[in-house]
Amino acid sequence: MTELNRSRAVASAGDPAPAPEPKKRSQKDASLWMDTWRSLRKNPWFLISTVLLLVMITMALFPQLFATHDPRECFLGRSRQEPSAEHWFGTDIQGCDYYTRVIYGAGNSIAVGVIVTSSILVFGSLLGLIAAYFGGWVDALLMRVTDLIFAIPYLLGALVFLAVQQDRNVWDVAFILIVFTWPTMARLMRGSVFSVIHNDYVTAARALGAGPVTIMRRHIVPNALGPVVGYAAVYTGIIIGAEATLTFLGVGLQLPAISWGLQLNDAQNYLQQMPHLLTFPLIFVAITVFAFTTMGEALRDALDPKSKKR
């Protein structure tokens, strides 16, 4: 989460209006923050998504607060029961309490989702920004590297890396996903910067002799980050699913790890007979994705100077 917040802080620190005197920045920043905060507070969707995310994160950090059973207490004798008063979400194939398993799944899933998304958000956008701003051979080199990464089947990379790494934890799985997914983010940022870089205020700032770092931070990033942040919010959900695909291919988290991805993956074979096995983790993933996208949009609205004028 920290990295995600930091990148949003960068966004909010910028000022899309023509460059004012740099000395006044701290003051300006403070009022921008206040403006943003004021507009966020009034947005009910922001409040809803904040509450949802807080609940999910608490669940990920302290599952025992919510759970009713021990997640490893499984008896085959009570396999595949329908939801009941004793087992709110029923039981899974191994006869574990499914509600407890879904609660405990939040940890790994949200961790992978957030680690991967925030890393590629920072790393991918940075490279995209550099490529677009400097252009020429820098752009050519960075973009050909993205071609290269796209061309290497990620399964191959995952098999080679994870085969060397015997005990695979969340960080190893996240690392693989980061290495193979940052190019999309970099390209989005690059395209976005292209459409901003020719604006008058950038040209003006250049003419006034502002350095590249200042121009990028104060004028380009805040205006170019919109599509990237929007994509990142959805991407968190995609990554939660991708983690399960890796496990399916034998290179993801190992049993007896618990995650929503693994639950969805196991359940899809029993879609007709035991839909509850799919439905419950699905609801949790959907809520998480909903919360992230809604919050992303609320932030974007609040940061956007034009929408404030309304």
Add this chain to the structure above:
Amino acid sequence: MTGYIIRRLLQFIPVLLVATLIVYAMVFLMPGDPIRALAGDRPMSEQVQAQLRDQYNLDDPFLVQYGKYMWGVFTQGDFGTTFQGRPVLDIIRQGLPITLTLAAVAFVFQAVIGTIAGILAAVYKDSFVDRFVQVSLVIVVALPTLAIAFLLQLTFGLNLGWFPIAGTREGFVSYILPGIVLAAVSTGIVARMLRSELIEALQSDYVRTATAKGMKRSRVVTRHGLRNSLIPVVTFLGADLATMLAGTVLVESVFNMQGLGGQVFRSIQAQENTIVVGIVILFVLFYVVVNLIVDLLYAVLDPRIRYD
């Protein structure tokens, strides 16, 4: 402009060399013995294994293996054969049209449906359409691909009988369901992305000016709003076309289509370097061209962007 395009196409060569070298090295480094795995848990005699290793140069040092292979590709257009003696070119010839058709159907679906949904969601912000797009995206992202595929097969294939459940026997209609599955998530992303961009663009000064001048709403949206909102969407579609080939692995398998996605997957598992590298060469070519087109489109969408 022409100079730029030629320079870009020339960059294909180093990318190709590095990509094939890396991929070849990775397959080489994969743990497990491909010849051993070929026989499953019923081992072949040592002499047979030795003969096969010799036939496929598997005992050569890595760079010699790679050199022999690339030499064959460039001097004779010989992409080698599989461990079962089938020419790799044969596999490519069979799989390429299928994968390209599938990708094209998915691409058109996500571009067209995504754009329409995005425009509607932006113009009627916070309306039912808007929320519907958001909720469907959330659900589609959360649902595993196999479950989406299965639900579509069950509903439109088995119960309604509108589309074939699997296979490519019935020509173009066979590609519709798998195309939709492949496009599902990206369609939602395109719609949401376009919505945000369009809402922002519609609030900008020049759009307000155009509206104030009495220009028709629909014309404002398409002429001024849309054009300025498309850059991220075009970028995303381009990048997505690249990642789509990875997505075809599952979809091709569930819909029993014999494209290259599934083939790469199986060949990686079997550690058949000849096929993996042969197909990766095609992929590199494909990405370089797609990304060039995307960059050229930037200049069309925003005349201020120039290449020289």
Add this chain to the structure above:
Amino acid sequence: MTSASMPAGSLQRSRRISTAAGGALTVVLAAAACGSDNGEYEASADGGSLSTYTCEPQNLQPGNNTENCGSRVLQQLFTGLTEVDYETYEAQPAMASDWETEDQVVWTFELSDEYTFHNGDPVTAQTFVDTWNWVVDPDNAQATANFHDKFLGYEDVVNGDAEEMEGVRAVDDYTLEIELVEPFGQLPIVLTYNGFYPMPDVAFEDMDAFQNSPIGNGRYQMDGEWVRDTEINMNRYEEWPGEDPGSPERIEWRIYSDIETAYLDVQAGELDILGEVPPSRIAQVEEDFGDNYSQNESSRFVYIGLPTYQEDWEDVDLRRALSMAMDREEINEQIFEGAMTPAYGILPPILPMSRNDACEYCDFDPEQAAELYEEAGGPSEFTMYTDVGTGHNEYVEAIANQWMANLPIDDITFQSLEFAQYLDLHDSGDVTGPYRLGWLLAYPSAQYAMEPLYTSDAASNYAGYSSEEFDNAIREANFADADDADELYQAAEEQLLEDLPVLPLFFQDYFIVHTDRVDNVYSDLSSYVRVEDVDVLE
């Protein structure tokens, strides 16, 4: 559990409920039907055409194929010296009309002179000599070469010291003599395997071209080429001289990459037969198919092996404790909906000499198991190994849960690996805990159920088991005449069940589903649907 392995025992075939799809057809045909055994349909006069599932074969070369997808296709295209009798699981005459031996070392096979390849070439004793020498020649790298290792002269050819095997001789056009390195009473049943099918001369000129449209001497001949990943079509070969030619006139093998999809296609009537219903669908076959399904036993043996070469697992008491702490019935009921045959022996129940209660230490007894485990000082933590992607995790996890519940074990971790890597780990002896594997018989002999897996230093002996008593018992049984061998193999099995290098888990049953268009659908010990016996109703 109902066993339905034999044609006569195949489940649910006499009564048939017309589904909506079949209803209209039934009305039309009911008038025409007379004397047909189910009273509603009449078997198609010319045999009719059917479509059936297979997966993409690795190859269609008889000498090079050791997997299911291709084997079942090759069985229709070729006829070997002997054939399996699917009622007794003994060898019956096919191309060889008769055979005899005095000492189980030198065998003489009398060949029928009526067989021809689909291109008209006659099949003679020399054909077999040429084919087998070609298959064994290391230059040709054929995967079934080592199935010939009991032939005299095999070693010389493999080592490059001779061109031809000394022990395989054509006495005249239709008399074949085989001399072995040691007595082996199972030879006739071994020869049913596809690695021993005869091939025409044209095959040896260009095998890669040959396999696109193999020319065999079997019940069916290719119609067109093998369309990779798509289909293989074959028509009945009317010149086939055997006693029981194929019933359908045409067989279309449809190649699927995903069994679930094939299942839906049978439901939709696009595919007639699927012989391997995926485990997750077993609970609903009756709902989906009414009477159009059957449960068939197979020889597929799934076991939990133990690396006896590791110090941790040397103690036989430990292995017995693990075995007794597994509730095989519960796993079968809960994980497989009762669709497997829990294993209490090593020899598959489908074989006549099998006694699926031979195992003393396989009955569920958690108290005694815990005691034994404690006394033997079993590890409180260990790793279990599986191969990925094929639905093994569910039962392996269930076993681990049972062990943790019943034995003083605190934690079991899992390693699941890509198959190539999995085999590698076994070969290098780095497996440190229980592992999952399966074994399917290539031909129905107790010898094949044990010798390749448990004799000292055998190629597939992943447990690293080595017992002089067992090795001798197997040798003795191999040397005996087939009629006297059953008890000797049982003795060898008893030795295994005493030492438990592997813990028997279950024998897999295969569920077949089919459309209303076909009847008499059953599968054999290898899980292959006997398509040549299927009745097409039209």
